[in-house]
Amino acid sequence: MKFIGRISELNTLEREYRRSSSFVVIYGRRRIGKTTLIKEFIENKKALYFLATEQMEKGNIKNFCRALAKFTGQEYLKNANFTDWEDVFRVFVSFEPEQKKVLVIDEFQYLTGVNSAFPSIFQRGWDEILKDRNIMVIVCGSLISMMLTQVLSYQSPLYGRRTAQIRLTPLKFTELLEYNKDKTFEQMVKIYAVTGGVPKYYDFFNNKESLIENIEHEILRKDGFLYEEPVFLLEKEVREIVSYFSIMKSISAGNHKLSKIAGSLEMPSNQLSPYIKTLINLNLLEKRVPITEIKPEKSRKGLYFICDNFIEFWFKFVYNYKSELELDNVIYVLNRLKNNFIDNHVAYVYEGICRELLLHFCKSKALDFSVSKIGSYWNRHVEIDVVALDEENEQVILGECKYHVQPVDAETFFSLKKKAVGISELGRYKKIYMVFSKSGFTNRLLDIAKQSKDVILVNQAEII
Secondary structure, three states, X not given: OOOOOOHHHHHHHHHHHOOOOEEEEEEOOOOOOHHHHHHHHHOOXXXXXXXXXXXXXHHHHHHHHHHHHHHHOOHHXXXXXXXXXXXXXHHHXXXXXXXXXXXXXXXOHHHHHHOOOHHHHHHHHHHHHHOOOOEEEEEEEOOHHHHHHHHHOOOOXXXXXXXXXXXXXXXXXXXXXXXXXXXXXXXXXXXXXXXXXXXXXXXXXXXXXXXXXXXXXXXXXXXXXXXXXXXXXXXXXXXXXXHHHHHHHHHHOOOOOHHHHHHHHOOOHHHHXXXXXXXHHOOOEEEEOOOOOOOHHHOOOOXXXXXXXXXXXXXXXXXXXXXXXXXXXXXXXXXXXXXXXXXXXXXXXXXXXXXXXHHHHHHXXXXXXXXXXXXXXXXXXXXXXXXXXXXXXXXXXXXXXXXXXXXXXXXXXHHHHHHHHOXXXXXXXXXXXXXXXXOOEOHHHHHHXXXXXXXXXXXXXXXX
């Protein structure tokens, strides 16, 4: 896959590169594109890239020396018998000392895994050897829990050394849509509903096959690339993987309140909190509250959702049918998927896409609206898919998302307007109504939009 997106991250790296000395931490889940980002950044720069592996420390030092030999052109380093990291760092610093250099250590957590003292060793190497030498250091890791505790936490010897940190998240839908001009909006929504914005998942799908064929070959079959992917993601991050899987299975089945999740698992709610917190830290779960909540962190209206499209897809259509898939009864699962894929999965992903589109319109100045908060709203009586607040100008966008085959009619707008009346918290706000559709609108709704500045229609990814 051609490098796309990551503009903000590249800008951050370039800004750090211009410093006389910088220490950047990049972390994020497996296959999210960390190494690709780094290689894009260091292209045409004087950089030593070293990938740590799961082996004894001596083996990693030897591999670092090989990378150092290639970087410096000093062949003798391939067979050098270094036993101390500080010595190899000194060799790196001494090579062309006047020139700006970048040192990249990828999969940093493997070095700390075999030697718990490595963060202290690297801290000393940074403080005494690398710092203030016109060097940019990038450490990168894919085990989030280890990167948080051993690099970023207050207890880590490296705390306070970093000059920037980047937590890499999936690519945005709008980035993938812009890149894939050969595919329709509807095709990209469905692909995004399965792969999310994880570049490696998307890249692994065969462009010559249909989405259903790719799902069958890469996700539903036991020899598929993604059949066990969530297991691989979690097995090194957590210990009680069964407990975490049980929580995510419950949420994927529609239990979003903490009490309902606990009830489905027959556990006290307070016992779930540590698991929920860990899943949130791993960017697998998110807590959502109505957008109008003044103190969201203390709100009792919070609901929990799987925030990764692929993980949610996997729990709905793989984990729930593991018995059938283990017996190679793929056809049965495919039939279930075809009957439920749109209504039970894609339609919900589409709501998130609509929120992203709204932000994109505002950022590109297609809409004169400054978003201070964006999310959704619910109470006992109404639900609104998209709500964006412009608190400074006291205006609000209320949006409805319809992933229908037929064009959306005016009744959707009238219903949305009626819902808005019942939200007392937004009484002082000027209301703008936005209807999103993947299949266009009826003439009646188009006429209403033409006659009112407070009604905005979005067909696929375009304001009309």
